[in-house]
Amino acid sequence: MCTLHTLDQGVWAVSTSARSSYHHGDLRNACLHAAWGMLAEGDVASLSLRAVARRAGVSANAPYRHFADKDALLTAVVARGYDELRLALATADEGARPGEHHVDMGIAYVHFALDHPAVFRLMFSNSCRSDPEVQSAALSTAMVLARRVMAVTPATEVDTVLMASWATVHGLATLILDGRVAPRGPAKLDGLVRDVIRATTSFGET
């Protein structure tokens, strides 16, 4: 059903293994993987094309065979980010406890942000908001939320409720990420998300 592989395993792992030949074989993916890894360790400002090439074990200009410029690389990373987020949300929705779909999806959303802070910030920066690939990836991600909202909301209110749900969970993720809101102890994170979502959800779940 879902053919998407997570970036930390599966087909991606191969691309980081030592290469024996002059040709890399999968440099595009290796660059994305390297960029993803570097964003896990630092922020966007510290990510340079040269460093990505270095980490992929390749000369500084080799990435230009696969990306028009630095922006194109970042755009591709962001698109992957949305794919990952969409997968995480869909998985949470599928495995949700009865009557807890919103809460479990919200928890997954916040966890994604905390697990990939720099990627998350990049996804919601204005730098690549107008790229078509990113826009479509963002839209499919939003659709996962939308489907759940539509299942339990009168048609006339779907727009507002979708925005409200998304805004709440997105804002919460951002505020926690930035240290403006602090769950007391990591075990309390899920409870905090649950409480906030319940406090803002006036519509029922079936």
Place this chain on the structure above:
Amino acid sequence: MCTLHTLDQGVWAVSTSARSSYHHGDLRNACLHAAWGMLAEGDVASLSLRAVARRAGVSANAPYRHFADKDALLTAVVARGYDELRLALATADEGARPGEHHVDMGIAYVHFALDHPAVFRLMFSNSCRSDPEVQSAALSTAMVLARRVMAVTPATEVDTVLMASWATVHGLATLILDGRVAPRGPAKLDGLVRDVIRATTSFGET
């Protein structure tokens, strides 16, 4: 009562006027003003200390008399940002229509974000979250929201409701800023904020 001046007028305007003497007189404020202006036109990545000095009409290293390094300047800008936001929220709260305090403060919050996108992003980035001046400025800002929440919420739920309110309006501001949620026409912005806040506010207002 409130002695804070907005950055675009009042005492700040003076600091950008042509200077006649070797000594600037108010270079610290002039730097902050220049940085603020540059952030209004571009993003954080395009803001350099040298450019700030240039705009302030001063040599590249003059700012070092007033800021230890570039980070210190950014930190000061962020602190000012929180001051401005706090002022905007307090003003909105004071002048709110009866029973609409949450809505009007939310609208003010979103407007601040849209009026100062780069500053807003910088305020909620992790770069200066641990600076004491910033932390205290952020705390006083949050207190403006907290006071309003406390006025209408049972004590046991204040924490959760405060987080929920803040998260919702902050998330909404962020999503609009990033183009993920688009009010249809600028006149519709306030209505969108109002609808979302009403949809997520289950507690009453007196």
Place this chain on the structure above:
DNA sequence: TGTACATCAGTGAACGCGCGTTCACTGATGTAC
């Protein structure tokens, strides 16, 4: 099966650039006497 050749995906060196920051210095200001 062997060979010539086009194409693809790398290399290494170089470019100009703007940056943050430091240095020795200088003009202006204020204060003690």
Place this chain on the structure above:
DNA sequence: TGTACATCAGTGAACGCGCGTTCACTGATGTAC
């Protein structure tokens, strides 16, 4: 009131750095005959 001097707040030149990107080139691969 005048002068010597310490202090403050600027200047201009220079530093090393890593960056994005381009260039001519080369090793590997695949395909036509």
